[in-house]
Amino acid sequence: MSSEPVSLAPSKPPAALRRDVSIWGSFCWGYADVGADVYVALGLVVGAAQGGAPFAFFVAGLVYIMVGLAHTELAAAYPVAGGGKYYALRGLGDIWGFITGAALLLDYTICISLFAVASAGYINFYFPAIQTYVIDIGPFERVNLIWAAESLGIVFLLMILNIRGIRESSLFNEFIGAIDMVLESTLIVFGFLFAWDPQMMDRQFRTDFPSVEQFFYAVSVAIISYVGLESISQAAQETRRPSTIIPRTSIALIIVVLLFAMAFPVLALGILPWQELAAHQSDPVAMLASNIPYVGFLAGPVAAFLGATIVLISANTGVMGASRLTYSMSEFHLVSPWFSAVHPKFHTPVRSVVFFSGVAAVQVAFAFSFGEKAMDALVNMYAFGATLAYFLVFIALIVLRVKDPYTPRPYKMPINVVAGKTEFSLLSVIGAISTAALLGVVVWTHTLGRIAGPGWVILFLIYYIVFRWKSRLPVFGSIKRDWENDQVAILTSAEEFDLLEQYKASLAERDRGLKHVAAR
Secondary structure, three states: OOOOOEEEOOOOOOOOOOOOEHHHHHHHHHHHHHHHHHHHHHHHHHHHHHHHHHHHHHHHHHHHHHHHHHHHHHHHHOOOOOHHHHHHHHHHHHHHHHHHHHHHHHHHHHHHHHHHHHHHHHHHOOOOOHOOEEEEOOOEEEEEEEHHHHHHHHHHHHHHHHHOOOHHHHHHHHHHHHHHHHHHHHHHHHHHHHOOOOOHHHHHHHHHOHHHHHHHHHHHHHHHOOOOOHHHHOOHHHHHHHHHHHHHHHHHHEEEEHHHHHHHHHHHOOOOOHHHOOOOOHHHHHHHHHHHOOHHHHHHHHHHHHHHHHHHHHHHHHHHHHHHHHHHHHHHOOOOOOHOOOOOOOOOOOHHHHHHHHHHHHHHHHHOOOOHHHHHHHHHHHHHHHHHHHHHHHHHHHHHHOOOOOOOOOOOOOOEEEOEEEEEEEHHHHHHHHHHHHHHHHHOOOOHHHHHHHHHHHHHHHHHHHHHHHHOOOOOEEEEEEEHHHHHHHHHOOOOOOHHHHEEEHHHHHHHHHHHHHHO
16 A cells, blocks of 8 residues: 555544643643552562662653653643644654554553552552452462452443543542642651651662662663653643643642652651562552551551552543543544544543453453562553653654744743754753663563563554555555644634634744745
8 A cells, every 4th residue: 555645634623522621630630640650669669679769760750850841842732632642643644653652552551450450459458358368260370359359340430430521530530639649748748757767768778779680670660650741631632721731730740749759769768678668569658657656557547548549540540541542543543433432421532431441451350360460560561651652752842843843832841952943952852862761671671561562562553554454544654634724723622812823923924935935
């Protein structure tokens, strides 16, 4: 089949989803997804990095800052569903947009399954008998069927919640997110006041620093503590006044999450030996809280509630991200239009919600086939999709600065230099190099991830080739699209009328310049 661009009728403007997400709701979508990750990663990173855990979180946090700033610029400029997939599609072409989407779908579905398992694990802090209940089922040893059933029940509950609508789902995040941030801050303050021993942390850092391979593995795991910031861009199409809200909420989220993610490992290694934290990978924050003097008897159960609820809303955000992403992919003819069906009453992409909730349920079942290493199996695959997608987003940002200089950018990544008529951000180049390096680290250090991650992308590529071939669309080329009219529709739908006027004025100035050159 020809790889030359072909024309289609302009894709309908993505206006079928309701703009119901407020500034607090936008912040909570991101916080729900990113802020929860440390509750899962803490024990795993400490187990790998030992006394070097705070440094591993710090290195991962530097990359997270660059990723966050890149998504802030792109989401404010292009406030549509799809996030990284849309940016890669618009900047790099159809097949790269699809690959980015496939990588993010791996990330989102693992987010649903991993955090459903983690939420049930924190709930089981109150039921020690469930934590220790295991049976052998044929070739599968030490399987916790009760924990697995709880996790599947959570996936089903979140599927129903997201079918009912973004507003109900967003309110759920806002309510629990507010409680969790207060409790999390209280836990950190009490821990540093009553229990933290800086000499203990320093001793562990100096005497128990890991090997180079262990450290890089820990950094690749620590990255999952920051995965999910792009969920703000996924909800951009449903966010009110996105050019104003998204930069504010994204910058605030970057600061808040970085502070929390750094505070926990520093606090933990000043209270407990790293071995004890590594032994409690299912509920590390609750374990940490239980060891705070004076308040530990209360802080432990409260932290378990905190962990259960915050990872629950992170799983909820994963359902939203996967469903909105596939909705957008179908709108741009990257997957079947079947996925774009919107519920007539709730105005949500119901088929996408059900399908990828089902995928997450399969992942839960697969993970528990590894017995007591269920969470390890999911974490092993989690970082691959994120690092691949983030790398392609950085490349798309660099390319879009060249290909589309006319779209207003309410926020730009810092450290910009002008080369000819184009303005580049040096930070975006550093971000691209950093995420490419981290992708190599993930493939190097994650045994299951190096198989399942590329396998997932290859499987999706086979689907893409078959779908595009049957639809008589270019398989390796791109559909010719009228991006300028699409951008007008996007800004109109977002009610960003000032930006719309700026955009039209820039295009008019360009056209006058072209006519002047032609006349000469």
